[in-house]
């Protein structure tokens with residue numbers, strides 16, 4: 001089922017009349033059966049967006065469509081969604097089994113089938129042996145998986161996940177990520193996956209939305225967004241290690257760094273923010289620009305070098321074979337389409353897209 | 354004018370800040386002194402507090418409360434165990450004629466109108482009390498639960514309704530009793546007037562006066578005791594319902610849970626410790642019922658001109674201290690111990706049953 005947000009806005013007003021715009025004019029269409037990652041820093045309105053789609057929070061303005069139906073005013077129980085809460089909201093007085101069974105008890109499902117579905121789902125998320133425990137007797141990661149099972153067991157039309165993996169260890173997280181993706185593909189359920197972990201979002205999403213202060217920054221496929229960010233915020237938010245940024249001037253059609261012409265650009269003269277991803281640097285035999293190495297970190301296959309450039313400390317991720325231990329200087333190159341130039345005022349990218 | 358208000362506000366803000374600063378500094382100085390004393394004590398090995406074992410410290414801290422409890426609770430309890438073995442104890446000159454183990458219990462148990470129903474009416478103190486306990490407690494607990502849930506779900510006038518339901522709690526029991534007696538008057542009472550609106554013949558229909566049958570005055574009594582105990586229960590339930598995390602209700606809404614299931618599967622289990630607490634204390638309270646009966650029917654527990662008696666166990670006991678049979682404290686002690694035993698057994702049963710049903 002297609003999910004469409006039209007101009008969705010939520011403004012919270014507290015008792016003293018101070019307004020917080022949690023979600024600001026969100027316009028997004030999520031194609032049927034796709035998994036969309038909702039990504040952004042803490043407090044940017046991810047949960048609020050999810051709660052509005054779920055019907056738990058009333059939008060200040062804007063509309064929500066499930067397929068062709070306007071559900072903006074529909075009660076949550078009529079929307080047929082599954083929601084995994086950020087802090088699980090498992091019923092503390094029920095066992096794991098009762099928790100997962102609970103949604104089915106409200107539906108028109110034969111008892112035998114309900115029990116089978118609970119067991120299947122519990123095994124799927126790997127908690128089949130914990131069915132008799134109470135939530136308080138589970139670890140955070142186990143509780144999270146119960147919450148996922150409870151949301152999925154009723155086979156909802158739309159699945160909303162609010163940071164569902166934040167409490168798992170790295171290995172389990174990877175495993176559950178793949179598991180969620182697999183289940184989602186299998187059932188073909190339209191899914192929104194909230195996370196503040198950009199790597200997680202990039203690896204699981206068909207498309208992702210980056211939010212900042214409730215505003216949509218970009219809505220694109222992960223690799224698309226990574227390779228051509230719309231603005232400085234998105235560029236900075238994606239990537240680990242993060243993108244290098246510094247200021248530089250464009251003079252007479254050339255990006256000028258350290259008084260040297262760096263590359264030809266078709267931009268008016270001004271000061272710009274420049275972004276270069278660490279992994280886009282290459283070590284060159286000839287040409288390129290020579291830099292002083294401050295530090296070398298060998299991290300497995302790659303080597304991270306810290307160097308000074310244009311008065312700032314930058315990082316480059318290069319092939320270990322190209323750097324020898326104790327090397328003091330290196331020549332680096334970067335392809336011109338991998339240099340991002342952002343307008344200082346608006347933060348928008350000027351040479352991409 | 355606006356400027357004036359601003360200045361006044363600014364002035365008060367300044368004063369407020371100064372006061373807060375003053376108390377902050379005072380606290381700092383006190384803490385300093387305290388720290389120095391404790392350092393001094395440690396240095397000269399004078400810190401006795403650390404030398405006591407844990408239980409001794411606990412005893413010292415508990416002693417004020419313990420002393421009061423010993424004088425006013427433990428001593429009377431032990432004393433009633435002592436009293437119950439005296440034979441023909443005479444309070445005025447403090448003499449006895451011998452000792453007995455079961456004698457006083459036998460007197461009470463075989464006494465017409467304690468357990469054994471008085472032959473002409475079929476009621477006794479124990480029967481009266483049990484009826485009150487087993488009818489009024491379940492009804493009042495359930496009613497309080499529903500009202501609290503309803504109060505929690507309304508938005509407009511919430512505080513107004515909360516106040517209304519809480520009013521009986523701050524009103525004197527005797528006063529409410531008198532109002533009840535007035536409402537249930539035979540001639541021109543509110544209830545009879547109300548019933549006659551529906552075409553009922555209320556001529557001579559008496560509730561608490563001469564001519565009222567046992568069950569009618571019992572109805573008024575139960576109605577009264579439910580009403581007067583409702584306020585506290587509602588308040589306790591409402592407070593605990595308001596303490597439930599909103600997320601559980603959001604999760605239930607997402608799962609399309611019907612209202613009655615939300616109530617029975619989420620609200621009730623989550624406040625079950627409170628329900629259990631209220632249940633136990635109300636059963637105990639109802640067993641000790643006294644002033645409700647006095648308020649409605651006077652100290653005899655007998656509506657004017659009827660041949661039965663609505664006295665409770667406590668009223669029965671009290672008669673041996675300050676009533677028609679005054680003076681025989683041993684019998685009163687036997688009665689209290691029987692009451693104690695009944696309450697103890699019932700509470701143990703409740704605790705046993707609750708193990709499965711109460712979720713902490």
Ligand SMILES: Nc1ncnc2c1ncn2[C@@H]1O[C@H](COP(=O)(O)OP(=O)(O)OP(=O)(O)O)[C@@H](O)[C@H]1O
Pocket residue numbers: 012013014020021022040041042043044045046047048049086196
């Ligand atoms: N009930 C509320 N009343 C007032 N302000 C609120 C309320 N709920 C959220 N906010 C505010 O709205 C903004 C967005 O909150 P939201 O919970 O959606 O953030 P989030 O992106 O989910 O953050 P996190 O990653 O920390 O969970 C925050 O500034 C928050 O303080």
Ligand SMILES: [Mg+2]
Pocket residue numbers: 046047048086162
């Ligand atoms: Mg959140």
